[in-house]
Amino acid sequence: MGRRGPLGRSGRGVAVLLAGALAVVGAACTSQRTATPGVGGKADGRTRIGLVTKTDSNPFFVALREAAKARAAADGAELVALAGKFDGDNDGQVAALENLVQQGVDAILVTPNNSSGILGAIRHARDRGILVVALDTETSPRDAVDATFATDNVEAGRSQGRYVRAALAERDPRLLMLDGTPGGTVDEQRHRGFLDGFGLGENDPRVLGRQPTNGDQSRAQQAMENLLQRANGVNAVYTLNEPAARGAHSALQARGVAGQVVVGSVDGGCQGVRDVREGRYAVTVMQFPRRMAEEGVRAAVEFTRTGTRPSGFVDTGSAVVTDRPVPGVDSRDTAWALANCWG
Amino acid sequence: MSDPDGRDAPAPDPVLSARGLVKRFGRVTAIDGADFDLLPGEVLAVVGDNGAGKSSLIKALSGALTPDAGEVRVAGRPVRFHGPLDARRHGIETVYQDLALAPAQDVASNLFLGRERRRPGLLGRVFRLLDTRGMRAEAERVLDELGIGVRSTSQPVETLSGGQRQGVAVARAAAFGTRVVIMDEPTAALGVAESARVLDLIDRLRARGLPVVLISHNMPHVFDIADRVHVHRLGRRVAVVSPAERTMNEVVGLITGALRVGADGALEEVRDAVRTGVTRTGGGTAE
Amino acid sequence: MTTTALRRTGVGEFVLRTPAVGPTIALVVAVALFSLTTDTFLDVDNLSLVVQQSLVVGTLALGQTLVILTGGIDLANAAACVLGTLLMARLVADGVAAPLALLAGIAVVVAVGATTGGVVTALGLPPFIVTLGVLAIVTAASRIYAGGQSFPVTDGLLGLLGTRQYLFGQIELTIGMGVALGMYLLLWYSLTRTAWGRHVYAVGNDSEAARLSGIHVRRTLLSVYVVAGLVYGVAAWQALGRVPNADPNAFQTGNLDSVTAVVLGGTSLFGGRGSVLGTLVGALIVAVLRSGLTQAGIDNLYQDVATGVLVIAAVAVDRFARRRQR
Ligand SMILES: Nc1ncnc2c1ncn2[C@@H]1O[C@H](COP(=O)(O)OP(=O)(O)OP(=O)(O)O)[C@@H](O)[C@H]1O
Numbered sequence: 001m002g003r004r005g006p007l008g009r010s011g012r013g014v015a016v017l018l019a020g021a022l023a024v025v026g027a028a029c030t031s032q033r034t035a036t037p038g039v040g041g042k043a044d045g046r047t048r049i050g051l052v053t054k055t056d057s058n059p060f061f062v063a064l065r066e067a068a069k070a071r072a073a074a075d076g077a078e079l080v081a082l083a084g085k086f087d088g089d090n091d092g093q094v095a096a097l098e099n100l101v102q103q104g105v106d107a108i109l110v111t112p113n114n115s116s117g118i119l120g121a122i123r124h125a126r127d128r129g130i131l132v133v134a135l136d137t138e139t140s141p142r143d144a145v146d147a148t149f150a151t152d153n154v155e156a157g158r159s160q161g162r163y164v165r166a167a168l169a170e171r172d173p174r175l176l177m178l179d180g181t182p183g184g185t186v187d188e189q190r191h192r193g194f195l196d197g198f199g200l201g202e203n204d205p206r207v208l209g210r211q212p213t214n215g216d217q218s219r220a221q222q223a224m225e226n227l228l229q230r231a232n233g234v235n236a237v238y239t240l241n242e243p244a245a246r247g248a249h250s251a252l253q254a255r256g257v258a259g260q261v262v263v264g265s266v267d268g269g270c271q272g273v274r275d276v277r278e279g280r281y282a283v284t285v286m287q288f289p290r291r292m293a294e295e296g297v298r299a300a301v302e303f304t305r306t307g308t309r310p311s312g313f314v315d316t317g318s319a320v321v322t323d324r325p326v327p328g329v330d331s332r333d334t335a336w337a338l339a340n341c342w343g
Numbered sequence: 344m345s346d347p348d349g350r351d352a353p354a355p356d357p358v359l360s361a362r363g364l365v366k367r368f369g370r371v372t373a374i375d376g377a378d379f380d381l382l383p384g385e386v387l388a389v390v391g392d393n394g395a396g397k398s399s400l401i402k403a404l405s406g407a408l409t410p411d412a413g414e415v416r417v418a419g420r421p422v423r424f425h426g427p428l429d430a431r432r433h434g435i436e437t438v439y440q441d442l443a444l445a446p447a448q449d450v451a452s453n454l455f456l457g458r459e460r461r462r463p464g465l466l467g468r469v470f471r472l473l474d475t476r477g478m479r480a481e482a483e484r485v486l487d488e489l490g491i492g493v494r495s496t497s498q499p500v501e502t503l504s505g506g507q508r509q510g511v512a513v514a515r516a517a518a519f520g521t522r523v524v525i526m527d528e529p530t531a532a533l534g535v536a537e538s539a540r541v542l543d544l545i546d547r548l549r550a551r552g553l554p555v556v557l558i559s560h561n562m563p564h565v566f567d568i569a570d571r572v573h574v575h576r577l578g579r580r581v582a583v584v585s586p587a588e589r590t591m592n593e594v595v596g597l598i599t600g601a602l603r604v605g606a607d608g609a610l611e612e613v614r615d616a617v618r619t620g621v622t623r624t625g626g627g628t629a630e
Numbered sequence: 631m632t633t634t635a636l637r638r639t640g641v642g643e644f645v646l647r648t649p650a651v652g653p654t655i656a657l658v659v660a661v662a663l664f665s666l667t668t669d670t671f672l673d674v675d676n677l678s679l680v681v682q683q684s685l686v687v688g689t690l691a692l693g694q695t696l697v698i699l700t701g702g703i704d705l706a707n708a709a710a711c712v713l714g715t716l717l718m719a720r721l722v723a724d725g726v727a728a729p730l731a732l733l734a735g736i737a738v739v740v741a742v743g744a745t746t747g748g749v750v751t752a753l754g755l756p757p758f759i760v761t762l763g764v765l766a767i768v769t770a771a772s773r774i775y776a777g778g779q780s781f782p783v784t785d786g787l788l789g790l791l792g793t794r795q796y797l798f799g800q801i802e803l804t805i806g807m808g809v810a811l812g813m814y815l816l817l818w819y820s821l822t823r824t825a826w827g828r829h830v831y832a833v834g835n836d837s838e839a840a841r842l843s844g845i846h847v848r849r850t851l852l853s854v855y856v857v858a859g860l861v862y863g864v865a866a867w868q869a870l871g872r873v874p875n876a877d878p879n880a881f882q883t884g885n886l887d888s889v890t891a892v893v894l895g896g897t898s899l900f901g902g903r904g905s906v907l908g909t910l911v912g913a914l915i916v917a918v919l920r921s922g923l924t925q926a927g928i929d930n931l932y933q934d935v936a937t938g939v940l941v942i943a944a945v946a947v948d949r950f951a952r953r954r955q956r
Pocket residue numbers: 368371372373391392393394395396397398399400440
């Protein structure tokens with residue numbers, strides 16, 4: 001035999017292992033597929049839906065995915081869930097969209113990573129007659145998709161701002177802002193909404209500082225520590241999401257000023273609601289990812305049955321959650337919220 | 344400077360020589376003021392205990408390490424080697440103790456490593472295309488000539504036996520050496536027949552007028568082939584002897600320090616020296 | 631004897647000596663499996679799509695292969711590429727002529743590569759550590775430069791590599807495919823048919839042996855990082871052709887994705903053995919897996935499991951083959 005045998009062997013080895021890996025994954029996935037057993041075919045008239053979330057790991061998207069699956073199963077639809085690898089993985093989302101189009105899905109539900117980065121792939125899908133609905137995050141322009149089912153993030157930010165301002169009562173506001181990822185659409189909308197509801201301009205001197213946190217708890221804590229180092233008398237904090245609010249709380253507590261500062265947040269994850277109940281921060285504005293997913297699946301099924309395409313922006317709503325209601329702001333208590341939270 | 348072995352005959356100018364070489368690795372002094380002389384056309388054996396500094400010495404001579412102090416001369420002219428390539432340009436080829444082969448590459452590539460040949464004409468000049476076939480043919484020729492048996496020159500070196508690898512390294516030095524060939528323990532991994540072939544090869548190099556430096560622990564080999572024996576101990580040359588005039592036991596005594604060259608050039612016993620199993624030399628004299 | 635037979639028959643020897651044979655078999659098996667199990671995978675459009683999906687990572691992996699062949703690893707390749715996309719897109723947005731912006735973007739990525747190579751060779755530090763540092767620096771530089779924005783690309787030249795052409799009015803091809811293929815062939819030639827290539831392999835095999843054999847180890851290493859930088863620069867151009875938007879948050883896992891392609895392609899992480907053609911196949915395997923498993927209706931997380939299993943398998947096979955050779 002040739003002395004290059006080992007390479008030939010390695011080839012065979014890889015092939016065998018590949019086949020093995022596929023078999024294992026295939027087996028694992030038959031039970032994972034939302035469809036009833038049997039090879040899916042276009043002939044059976046069932047709706048095929050593709051879901052592309054930003055990531056697989058964020059509990060918000062996990063809740064959204066699980067709700068979509070449950071709803072699809074109930075409606076007898078088939079659903080494939082794909083995702084980017086990290087926030088900002090446009091390339092991964094584009095590939096996911098392309099593969100779904102190729103698979104011949106009827107509808108795609110997508111939470112776009114970058115509002116304009118994946119427009120080409122979306123256009124391509126719609127050109128083939130596929131219904132594309134954005135969930136959670138809008139595309140820019142909005143009409144790049146058939147419809148958007150999402151939280152009105154400006155409104156969610158505005159609710160947070162109104163509450164925090166009211167909770168300050170007579171005190172003169174001294175505000176710090178913990179933002180998300182620079183350039184993110186949601187980030188910008190909540191930020192803008194907050195300032196609007198709070199009643200301050202972007203460049204108001206009473207905004208003592210702002211820092212991006214990528215929505216990450218430890219980064220938020222660090223950012224807050226640094227901001228507190230140079231800002232005195234802080235009494236209000238905006239946070240983009242609940243991990244950021246937790247980070248802010250840790251930093252404030254370490255400084256011994258947690259009691260004097262009103263921290264607000266957005267999301268409505270179960271951990272966030274518990275944080276509010278335990279007083280780590282004053283308020284959170286709950287979103288409804290399950291509603292987004294369910295509405296999305298419902299629209300997709302409707303589309304295959306009757307050909308009706310949903311259109312425009314559909315606000316899936318938000319709710320202010322606090323155990324210390326303030327006058328002029330509608331709110332729900334944490335008991336209600338714990339029964340309705342996600343993740 | 345008087346020759347340690349007390350020769351009086353006017354020796355020809357050395358091809359390669361060194362004076363007062365020093366090399367320290369942290370606290371270890373690998374070369375401690377060593378001298379070295381290689382005469383034209385001779386086979387010089389360098390012997391010494393493990394760690395005596397033989398490999399370090401020849402690395403300094405082949406440009407593989409830069410000495411901290413001392414001087415190297417090629418044909419009487421002082422040189423400074425900044426790398427093995429400099430020594431190579433002076434026609435000095437070396438078989439290193441750990442062979443310095445690229446294991447994943449084939450025999451021919453290894454033979455021509457660092458001096459690959461390109462195709463003639465445009466292909467070579469513009470497209471830098473290697474003359475793979477030419478190099479293989481040449482490699483086959485060289486190996487055949489030296490009687491080094493590898494089955495194919497397109498065989499990766501890592502698939503060769505230890506002895507075959509050593510053969511490739513020896514062949515590389517023998518094929519390209521034009522002034523000096525240095526071999527650091529070239530027969531260490533070889534069987535009896537293969538060792539004999541390397542000794543044959545050294546003979547043939549000598550016949551071509553090429554001087555050879557041979558480092559070896561094998562006394563019978565040394566006494567079989569060497570014209571002179573350089574004894575290295577504790578980082579420096581302690582003696583240069585002629586195998587025709589000395590016994591193996593005496594050389595072993597010099598290596599271990601049981602014997603030394605006295606002021607008069609005679610060998611004398613050293614008290615309290617380590618046991619070597621050497622039979623007493625009866626206070627033999629130098630001549 | 632077999633040996634002489636091998637020496638004589640050029641084709642047989644080529645097949646046996648080409649390290650990409652193993653991965654190619656794996657690729658063929660995967661394609662065959664998906665073609666049989668789904669009715670949408672084997673389709674000219676889809677195969678073209680799979681190639682397009684593997685272009686950016688495939689190009690990053692080409693540069694990565696060079697570095698890994700020398701026994702190093704480049705953790706900063708995707709970050710440098712992202713910086714390149716930002717420069718190209720933002721300069722054009724700021725009114726710089728597109729060809730200039732393109733060259734500037736590529737030049738900066740080359741400069742990152744040259745700096746990395748300079749630090750690795752001059753200070754003799756492990757590439758893993760150096761590129762870890764470069765990764766942090768370049769990522770920060772991108773964020774600072776982008777100022778929290780992403781930059782949509784509308785310019786024709788910057789998006790050129792994504793431009794679709796139709797061969798025989800049927801087969802969808804992009805210019806980027808041609809560019810990638812060209813670079814692969816060029817580097818394959820340089821690595822296997824020139825002295826430089828042999829030196830790259832020798833340095834990765836055993837750099838001390840290479841030095842003693844008279845190879846300029848530092849010069850070779852530096853050249854590898856510079857060439858890799860050039861390849862990453864072109865990857866930046868590829869990225870804009872694929873997603874016409876320069877985003878500082880893009881390709882965060884591009885470095886490891888490229889290592890995955892290299893490893894699947896049969897190149898050893900220990901250096902000195904492997905081939906760029908294997909990497910090409912490795913990049914395709916990843917894209918085929920993603921596409922095929924999606925066609926088969928399998929969720930993302932299970933696709934990741936499959937890729938992970940394959941990577942470990944590939945490395946295990948490499949180890950196993952090497953042990954057998956001892
Ligand atoms: N690169 C190095 N770093 C540190 N110490 C070294 C180095 N090279 C050699 N030495 C030390 O220098 C001394 C001489 O080593 P050298 O290899 O020259 O001995 P040698 O005579 O060739 O021994 P052997 O017969 O075992 O090959 C030893 O103590 C060795 O540990």
